[in-house]
Amino acid sequence: MINYFSIAVIPLMFFGIITYGFMQRVKMFDSFLAGAKDGLETSVRILPSLVALLTAISMFKASGALDILTRLSLPVLQLIKLPKEVAPLAFMRPISGSGSLAIVETIFKDYGPDSLAGRVASVMMGSTETTFYTLTVYFGSVNVKDTRYTVKAALAADLFGMIASVWIVRMFFY
Amino acid sequence: MINYIWGALMLISLVTAFFTGRLEAVTKAAMEGAGEAVSMSLSLLGVICLWTGMMKIAEEGGLINLFAKLLKPVIKFLFPGLPPNSSAADAIVMNMMANILGMANAATPLGLKAMKELDRLKKSSRASDEMCLFVVINTASLQLIPSTLIAMRGGSQNAFEIIIPVWIASFLTLTVGIIAAKILSLRE
Numbered sequence: 001m002i003n004y005f006s007i008a009v010i011p012l013m014f015f016g017i018i019t020y021g022f023m024q025r026v027k028m029f030d031s032f033l034a035g036a037k038d039g040l041e042t043s044v045r046i047l048p049s050l051v052a053l054l055t056a057i058s059m060f061k062a063s064g065a066l067d068i069l070t071r072l073s074l075p076v077l078q079l080i081k082l083p084k085e086v087a088p089l090a091f092m093r094p095i096s097g098s099g100s101l102a103i104v105e106t107i108f109k110d111y112g113p114d115s116l117a118g119r120v121a122s123v124m125m126g127s128t129e130t131t132f133y134t135l136t137v138y139f140g141s142v143n144v145k146d147t148r149y150t151v152k153a154a155l156a157a158d159l160f161g162m163i164a165s166v167w168i169v170r171m172f173f174y
Numbered sequence: 175m176i177n178y179i180w181g182a183l184m185l186i187s188l189v190t191a192f193f194t195g196r197l198e199a200v201t202k203a204a205m206e207g208a209g210e211a212v213s214m215s216l217s218l219l220g221v222i223c224l225w226t227g228m229m230k231i232a233e234e235g236g237l238i239n240l241f242a243k244l245l246k247p248v249i250k251f252l253f254p255g256l257p258p259n260s261s262a263a264d265a266i267v268m269n270m271m272a273n274i275l276g277m278a279n280a281a282t283p284l285g286l287k288a289m290k291e292l293d294r295l296k297k298s299s300r301a302s303d304e305m306c307l308f309v310v311i312n313t314a315s316l317q318l319i320p321s322t323l324i325a326m327r328g329g330s331q332n333a334f335e336i337i338i339p340v341w342i343a344s345f346l347t348l349t350v351g352i353i354a355a356k357i358l359s360l361r362e
Binding site: 005007009010013014017018020021023024026027028031032033034035036037038039040042043044046047050051052053054055056057058059060061062063064065068092095096099101102104105108109112113114118119122123124125126127128129130131134135137138139141142144145146147148149150152153154156157158160161164165168169172173 | 176179180183184186187188190191194196199200202203204206207208210211212214215218219222223224225226227228229230231232233234235236237278279282285286289290292293299300301305306308309310312313314315317319320322323326327329330331332333334335336337338339340342343344346347348350351354355358359362
């Protein structure tokens with residue numbers, strides 16, 4: 001049932017959008033092209049940072065530094081039952097969007113998207129945002145320096161989200 | 175901050191590789207990582223364009239406005255200090271709807287507009303409670319379909335199986351963020 005629903009979400013959305021587009025007489029093909037061009041631009045724009053970050057992350061892994069860091073943080077990881085393969089994502093997620101994409105890609109490649117690590121990484125990636133980036137851009141735009149409790153509240157939510165991702169994946173799939 | 179992290183990653187890798195005798199492996203990993211970034215971008219490009227294309231149709235049809243009305247009561251509840259028909263409330267509603275629908279290109283400008291309107295309403299130079307809460311909401315993920323993630327899960331038996339767990343996790347995370355913000359604002 002849940003499985004069927006997950007599969008039906010996207011066809012239903014497409015059906016809804018196209019039907020709505022007809023009703024509103026949107027020039028759909030033209031709009032689609034304009035939107036796809038935005039997507040292309042976004043992809044090209046993040047490519048340089050993906051190159052920089054995937055290079056650094058593969059080097060960090062190949063040098064053995066990642067193993068050392070993971071071994072050092074093992075007690076904390078066990079405390080929140082976080083699979084150790086996902087730990088780098090937990091550090092990177094609030095800081096950089098393309099950095100976390102690069103880590104998720106590495107996890108999928110090494111362990112597969114259907115592994116425990118792959119699923120936890122997916123849920124963590126999907127349920128949290130690039131907190132520091134958002135904070136900087138939003139408050140920076142109005143030039144507010146004293147952000148009071150925003151960082152605390154946002155990071156509390158992130159930490160909770162990371163722990164919750166592990167619980168939810170374990171409950172859903174295992 | 176990312177500048178330091180990136181630099182530290184590179185330096186630590188090189189120094190560790192020197193001591194573990196893995197300099198050759200690290201050089202190889204650098205070349206592979208760079209190449210992989212390009213193949214990853216290329217393999218995702220089609221799905222991302224498909225998605226942004228579909229969402230543009232919804233955007234130009236006015237879908238954000240249509241659904242935004244549904245969020246009005248939620249905004250009233252979350253931002254009791256805000257006049258319900260102010261342009262700040264409107265911008266917040268539109269920003270949240272654009273986020274839910276995954277229209278990142280539309281969400282950020284709307285969010286910045288909301289910040290500008292909130293800035294006009296605030297009384298001191300510090301962030302207002304409304305601003306803090308609004309930013310906290312934006313640092314949580316509201317997106318209904320995590321399209322990039324699903325595209326990346328291409329090698330999965332069922333790339334979509336994570337949608338419902340993501341919804342539950344997002345909702346809980348957002349709730350914790352809102353509660354944390356509300357409690358912290360009372361304590362100050």
